[in-house]
Amino acid sequence: MDIKSFVRPNVRNLKPYSSARDEFSINEESMIYLDANENPFETNLNRYPDPQQKQLKAKVASIKKVNSNQILLGNGSDEVLDLIFRCFCEPGIDNVIIQPPTYGMYKVLATVNNVEVKEVLLTEAFQIDVQSVLNAIDINTKLIFICSPNNPSGNNLNANNIREIASNFSGIVVIDEAYIDFTSNESWIKELEKHPNIIVIQTFSKAYGMAGIRLGMCFASPQIINYLNKIKPPYNINMLTQIEGLKQLNSLPQIEENVNVIIKERDALEKMLINLSFVEEVYPSNANFLLIKVDDATKRYQQLVAKNIVVRNRTNQPLCNNTLRITIGTPFENNTLLTVLKEIENE
Numbered sequence: 002m003d004i005k006s007f008v009r010p011n012v013r014n015l016k017p018y019s020s021a022r023d024e025f026s027i028n029e030e031s032m033i034y035l036d037a038n039e040n041p042f043e044t045n046l047n048r049y050p051d052p053q054q055k056q057l058k059a060k061v062a063s064i065k066k067v068n069s070n071q072i073l074l075g076n077g078s079d080e081v082l083d084l085i086f087r088c089f090c091e092p093g094i095d096n097v098i099i100q101p102p103t104y105g106m107y108k109v110l111a112t113v114n115n116v117e118v119k120e121v122l123l124t125e126a127f128q129i130d131v132q133s134v135l136n137a138i139d140i141n142t143k144l145i146f147i148c149s150p151n152n153p154s155g156n157n158l159n160a161n162n163i164r165e166i167a168s169n170f171s172g173i174v175v176i177d178e179a180y181i182d183f184t185s186n187e188s189w190i191k192e193l194e195k196h197p198n199i200i201v202i203q204t205f206s207k208a209y210g211m212a213g214i215r216l217g218m219c220f221a222s223p224q225i226i227n228y229l230n231k232i233k234p235p236y237n238i239n240m241l242t243q244i245e246g247l248k249q250l251n252s253l254p255q256i257e258e259n260v261n262v263i264i265k266e267r268d269a270l271e272k273m274l275i276n277l278s279f280v281e282e283v284y285p286s287n288a289n290f291l292l293i294k295v296d297d298a299t300k301r302y303q304q305l306v307a308k309n310i311v312v313r314n315r316t317n318q319p320l321c322n323n324t325l326r327i328t329i330g331t332p333f334e335n336n337t338l339l340t341v342l343k344e345i346e347n348e
């Protein structure tokens with residue numbers, strides 16, 4: 002598969018900006034750095050951050066069992082997604098396929114980049130409609146987005162379906178694994194060599210508990226990563242984020258323990274919610290949230306807000322009529338939610 006042919010010609014030919022800290026990183030105390038117009042007075046933050054985030058990537062590489070040259074880090078996965086659009090999609094000409102109901106940013110970023118969006122709905126069971134996706138592909142289709150586990154439905158998408166699409170598409174398949182740590186399904190990172198046209202996206206925002214530092218990860222072939230590196234802003238991951246990300250990755254056992262609590266709480270909450278008279282369905286979840294169908298989502302949403310609990314009303318999403326998406330909280334928060342839902346039931 003000729004990845005190069007999918008890349009926009011301007012990106013293919015781009016000579017990237019070479020920053021001062023690309024040419025000389027700060028690692029020798031004895032050197033005098035007068036190359037980057039930084040302020041020389043030490044504040045711990047007066048120097049530009051490492052544009053290649055070498056330490057952080059080495060740590061991520063060892064955890065995810067890939068090479069550093071298969072990783073790109075972004076200011077949240079939203080930046081990674083934007084870079085992917087700008088790398089592969091010619092504005093006004095190319096198009097992408099998304100599969101609603103799904104993460105809203107794919108469409109927003111496509112629109113920002115003036116890239117046409119083809120929507121192929123998931124099936125009623127929130128699985129990929131493979132034939133319809135393949136039928137929707139045309140000569141200008143550059144990206145197909147797959148979110149697994151899917152937001153807002155919460156379920157894993159069938160791996161054979163994903164494989165079929167990756168094998169039959171001459172373009173890039175973006176697999177968004179923001180919720181991968183809440184499922185026992187394997188990450189597609191393992192398949193990068195078998196399928197050179199896939200890009201896997203993960204984030205520090207969910208299982209790792211670091212939404213505030215804005216750090217997203219992207220895994221792909223060194224060739225794809227190289228193109229994305231060419232177009233990323235030189236200092237896209239700030240120094241505080243690099244330091245904190247690295248620090249948190251050194252306490253993985255704590256992170257895993259919290260994930261296990263969330264999974265246990267999710268499974269317990271699932272069993273309790275279905276007992277409420279106004280809950281019609283609790284969809285199976287492999288993520289850190291539950292999608293439920295109720296009698297009247299907007300009414301129930303407002304009742305919850307009035308009692309100081311905010312959930313996400315998804316009723317206007319395709320296939321999601323009268324659904325609410327509920328993030329799994331702490332055990333205390335989940336118990337409070339159940340108590341309040343029972344109060345509402347009796348109102």
Ligand SMILES: *Cc1c(COP(=O)(O)O)cnc(C)c1O
Nearest residue numbers: 077078079104152179204206217
């Ligand atoms: C939350 C979420 C993200 C995370 O985005 P960040 O910019 O990394 O915080 C990405 N994809 C999906 C599907 C999500 O639900």
